[in-house]
Amino acid sequence: MTLDPASNETMEALSTDDPAQGVAVSLAARYREVRARTLGLRGTLSEEDCVVQSMPDASPLKWHLAHTTWFFETFVLSAEVDDYRTFDPAYAVLFNSYYNTVGEQYPRSDRGLLTRPSLGEVTAYRRDVDNWMEKLLAAGVSPDVEAVVELGLHHEQQHQELILTDLKHLLSRNPLRPVYVPGAEASEVEVPPLQWKRYPEALHWIGHEGEEFHFDNEGPRHRVFLDTFSIATRLVTNGEFLEFMADGGYSRPDLWLADGWACVQQRAWEAPLYWERDEAAGSASREGWHQMTLSGLRDLRLCEPLCHVSYYEADAFASWAGARLPSEAEWEVAASSVPVTAADDSGELRLDRRLSGRFADDGRFHPLPVSAQMPSELAQLFGDVWEWTRSPYVAYPGYRVPAGAIGEYNGKFMSNQMVLRGGSCVSSRSHLRASYRNFFYPDARWQFSGLRLARDVEPVERAKLS
Amino acid sequence: MTLDPASNETMEALSTDDPAQGVAVSLAARYREVRARTLGLRGTLSEEDCVVQSMPDASPLKWHLAHTTWFFETFVLSAEVDDYRTFDPAYAVLFNSYYNTVGEQYPRSDRGLLTRPSLGEVTAYRRDVDNWMEKLLAAGVSPDVEAVVELGLHHEQQHQELILTDLKHLLSRNPLRPVYVPGAEASEVEVPPLQWKRYPEALHWIGHEGEEFHFDNEGPRHRVFLDTFSIATRLVTNGEFLEFMADGGYSRPDLWLADGWACVQQRAWEAPLYWERDEAAGSASREGWHQMTLSGLRDLRLCEPLCHVSYYEADAFASWAGARLPSEAEWEVAASSVPVTAADDSGELRLDRRLSGRFADDGRFHPLPVSAQMPSELAQLFGDVWEWTRSPYVAYPGYRVPAGAIGEYNGKFMSNQMVLRGGSCVSSRSHLRASYRNFFYPDARWQFSGLRLARDVEPVERAKLS
Amino acid sequence: MTLDPASNETMEALSTDDPAQGVAVSLAARYREVRARTLGLRGTLSEEDCVVQSMPDASPLKWHLAHTTWFFETFVLSAEVDDYRTFDPAYAVLFNSYYNTVGEQYPRSDRGLLTRPSLGEVTAYRRDVDNWMEKLLAAGVSPDVEAVVELGLHHEQQHQELILTDLKHLLSRNPLRPVYVPGAEASEVEVPPLQWKRYPEALHWIGHEGEEFHFDNEGPRHRVFLDTFSIATRLVTNGEFLEFMADGGYSRPDLWLADGWACVQQRAWEAPLYWERDEAAGSASREGWHQMTLSGLRDLRLCEPLCHVSYYEADAFASWAGARLPSEAEWEVAASSVPVTAADDSGELRLDRRLSGRFADDGRFHPLPVSAQMPSELAQLFGDVWEWTRSPYVAYPGYRVPAGAIGEYNGKFMSNQMVLRGGSCVSSRSHLRASYRNFFYPDARWQFSGLRLARDVEPVERAKLS
């Protein structure tokens, strides 16, 4: 396909928003919206805030802006548009994250050294690619290309979330306690007691089903046999985790996986990430704890969902509580069973009803307590915090790594990581679904990660939590 | 229970081998045999060979001798014998491997610094504990204690295997190429072409069944649903792996898991562990390769099973071959389906028929090519080399960590490791069974680890291997 | 002393430049000039360029701006001005470099995480402190305070140099090859042959003499006995170092100190820092070399002084050349012996005549070839590149660490570092003198460091260089 970049015709055509253009117009609109939201995340951040990398796992906001643009340039424009002229050929290496198939990559741990190109140049790069993409989408694309664009948008939503987690890490390292979004301290609210929902043993289908977008790793849909299990009706709270801490949670090796215990000792973990204690307060006290948030340092609220724990901490807490983490299949079965209370007239909106929760869409970027009028069934499945499962991230039966560079998207990470489910308060609502598989190393804590308990069918002595 | 250590009465009683003593005698005999075999592994090794630790993952032979003894002392004698007097109280810390519940441990990475106690003292410690154990077993023990003794014997068999893998690593680092057991160079033999055995989709029971000994992690027995799969009738050979290497296997990131590729680059892996190349030979040549073995440096035999590869290498090879590794459930289903050709008259011997293969019992300590008269069904399931599966080592549904120190035996290692199945040429035949789950980190190469291919049901383009 | 910050009176008084105010006015003028030059170094750099830290040894420009301000705040204003109100109390920790006596320090390796305070805020902090300082100096200060202010100005000049070396390192890591100051490629010029100037054995006085400013480590003035030595009349050039490289310099352990050879191997050094080679060119070729400069990537000029080598490389080159590095005493004796060609009418200007050379004052920030009309005596002593000496940085006889925080300025670094002499093209001319002792670890290369040869009196076979 050839696009005349000098012509504005297609842009005008696009702006007429002719419903006859069907899916292409809808995709273009969605493209515009997702891309705008990414840029909007800069908010009041300075150029300085956008360039620094606070650890090898995190990337600067500017890099995220550029890399998401590189994705469309590399996998759509360069592949599909014959007369495409790149904004800057050097970006092909600078902003390639990990696609060996595409070519060389600037080292991940050095992303924070890229004071050039400037934030302004990267913004111009975004604009340039957006212009080409608008024209391409207006001209109409094949279903295959459409699929890559759709993938690019979900890829960008993933980076929107990373922008926030990486920013939170950066700001947390600054003794000045910078505030990204305003947010008042809130008082404690009553959390309903944790209850268990039981699912009898059965052969279930899990994995993605239907025509909507999903990542390759969510399929193929397949059968798993699950023994009877119970799953908690809400997330574990800060208050409950403080009980674990007060009971010596961080100093009892019997509660921990061996690798987790090694982490506790080597990194001197004593509390979840971003928790800080007044020096005056005793270590096991429920008092005197603060939490760094994207609204600055705030008093710890016991009623809020526990957040920023590693898999190891989640697992140790579950052991202490006489329970365990759910498997990802259990979680998906439970999440898929939550009834949709109202019929939808369009496929696009159907999921939105189900996904009640707190998402990045709220602009709060912090998990909230479960509401008092919580459904009798399961609450907090989507949004708030990602829920660690006991499932290592591996391929589903029958999974084949897609051919080409896109094959590097998910498949090559299928070792040493654990699956998290449900999304968080920094995920976009439209990005999530019950089959969504997120994955991180078990020692990672800078994501908005918490947990929900599960247990086997046998009645378990759980005096501590009841 | 009280035992008079000065009296030799029970020893005599034991030596009468009175069948009326039933299981207790049998356990005592087995105790004697297993313990003797451990000591026998010293062979012609010098005291110097027995004290050195060649890397943090490995332990000196002397430490293995002492630690296996500590196991019986700690979990049997100290717990059960009221008048037990320890050989040396310092050993409680020195030879505790990783049991936090029991107490402090001498650091794992420093085991090679223990020139004292001497090998002679450790041997005396073994003898002392053995004397007490003989008396205890002769006096008769409860089923609970019997179970711990049985566990201790399987524990000791695991360490017998580690003695050999750790020793191989130590000797391999020595430019003098020491020989542990004599072994002649052997010529190539024809390997039958790899074939596939297909299993239709079904709900299977896996996990240990029956009264025989098994580790806690082999249960509970539970159901898994498996889609139709095929599994290779034999192991991958050195010759096949050389083809992978000749095709650029170690320099093509597209074949590797991301963490595996990082290993390849950081550690400059270019071949399996213990392979060495004549400098004159080209790197992709099938010629000029040697292999360090427990019989010294020998020419690489193409017909032998591939050995000493990491999970990453096994996975990359499978990707290159257009196949995949089997899951542990697939492996177990396949291994359990191999017909037993002759009926047994005793429970103890039944398994022996099935476990045809090369084990430590042969004293060869090196895998052998599949025999020409290979069964039409599956070959090499047991012995020769441990087979990497695609399954992370996690708890089976319903698994509960046992209470007390024994709970640390297996449960706390259920993260970041991969399951291997089938045993190797350095495992004891009597130690293995179809439900046995071995586990190592995916980058480990010093175990006798190889692979068998599997694939999904769809006909796969596998020109390279056919 | 109390200063009314609301009043502008003293500022006006200062601007009258009344010669009757004597030294205080002169110091104020110097204060203004030095402080302005620091700010001016920002040039066309973006905010992003000013916040990033490219390695633990380097600091961001913004941090340098703040730390030099902190110095005056901490050691002058807080100590001397009763009504001083700090701009922000958090800065006391954030911008303390290494003064344990003053209090806690933000970790050196994390300086690049400080996106806040913003560059704008740091500039305002500078302005605020400058206002207070202007008033204080206008009000007149005691000789003791004057001495601390003078120290602060020389401290600031040191940081001016570090701003440039740290910036060069940052920009060199960016594949876009950013340009800080414009600078054209220049052609080769003829370098006069290296000659030797001989100094007979004698007892010399070295160390600072006179009333002018000097650091504590330049004294006490003391006697050293020097055997007869010869010192080269000019610096070693890039061309000469290429000969060393072509002769296998980086692959011959016999030329290197043991610690230096370990560096060569561990860090894979093959050329001076910032040198790059066209991949097409052979490694030993004189062709195809480029050099990253503050004017971007340029062809290597053989006639220019060698720069950005470690002590180890300087020492290895000297060994290869059959010579050695001068001791700092030899260098100082030589530098002090260069005749001043014109009489001065004031003590302050006297040194300027002698310090012919290329300094930061030129704004070129790159060393230049020795001029054809080079004096028959010693050339390039000051400016261009710091000259590694063979002298470890230790206290002079009779040196006592000053009391208080200022005692941490120099004394505590007197181990493991080597002395460099003479200043470089990024030093201010007014900052240098013959007794000036700079010091860096022997593996440091990001400073503008080169070398001059020396030799003992015996005629040395030096065919290679002659």
Add this chain to the structure above:
Amino acid sequence: MTLDPASNETMEALSTDDPAQGVAVSLAARYREVRARTLGLRGTLSEEDCVVQSMPDASPLKWHLAHTTWFFETFVLSAEVDDYRTFDPAYAVLFNSYYNTVGEQYPRSDRGLLTRPSLGEVTAYRRDVDNWMEKLLAAGVSPDVEAVVELGLHHEQQHQELILTDLKHLLSRNPLRPVYVPGAEASEVEVPPLQWKRYPEALHWIGHEGEEFHFDNEGPRHRVFLDTFSIATRLVTNGEFLEFMADGGYSRPDLWLADGWACVQQRAWEAPLYWERDEAAGSASREGWHQMTLSGLRDLRLCEPLCHVSYYEADAFASWAGARLPSEAEWEVAASSVPVTAADDSGELRLDRRLSGRFADDGRFHPLPVSAQMPSELAQLFGDVWEWTRSPYVAYPGYRVPAGAIGEYNGKFMSNQMVLRGGSCVSSRSHLRASYRNFFYPDARWQFSGLRLARDVEPVERAKLS
């Protein structure tokens, strides 16, 4: 030269001890004595004790036995004896320490992996080389060869000392507290108060003088000018160091060099190496301290010389005491000025008179308190503990690295290390002299290293120590 190894003739010739054979016989006798003493150091150590390496800086006893033999083989036999047949050609690499000129080296940090060759084989290797050497020396050698043999003997004496320091480190890591030589606990004795001996300013000659053996780094003899200085009449004691500790010595950064303070924090230093405290005792208490020695764990004796401190600790102590360490020139001037009380009739014995002190010859391997009848002048100059000086280890003026492999002996280590003087209780008396320069990295503590104070001429406030 050719030696017939089958003939025993020369051996017999040698045994006649014919004085007519002159120097060769004398050298042979000394060869025999030094080599025997090395072997004798094995004492009651097991083979296991002799093979293990406890840290990269240390080497196993067996390695020392082999390397010192390799020295004679490589630099004498292979170079001089035409028909020399090596015991095992593999040893050329295995036991080369760091001579790049000679060839490849087995990695230093892996020396502890060499369980083969066995201790028995290494002893046979020693015997074999000794036989050849006996024959060579009996046959008579040129002065040049004689010099190399002499160097080899002093080299061996250095390794005798390292055998003991490395062994002490190994045994100290063993919780069983092994004893190498018996040694009773001793009671405290009165230590005479520290006094100062003053030397007026002067131009001195230092460096080796005369015909006796010395290392290349002790020359050339040259002049140094020294300002007036005072030096302490005895070593610093454990008791004095405990005062430093009680005064917060390890927690006051103002007392430390910056690199030293970093060591204190990173390595959590709280006391000299090998000191241990009863947990019951308070940290600043003089009570409750023990010290690991080659005779096992013993109560700390306050009267003994402080030992096993790093340069950083020595320097910090001196700062705390209001004094400083002597320079090596000051030490040598002082040590050379001690009068020889009796005339010698032979060059060989002359030094012995001067070298009163405790040496390895005593077989005690532990420093002793200064005796009550201490000379009014300087005590403890030789033996007991090596004395850290403030002098970095660099070349003397006019020093040239010798040609060939021997040039690697000392010259290439002339960076980053500090000079120690005087020898220790594990040095051989015949190995020491006033001009001897030992050198170690400033953080090294496993040598028998202590300190003696010095100060500038001004009367210093030294209330703490007086």
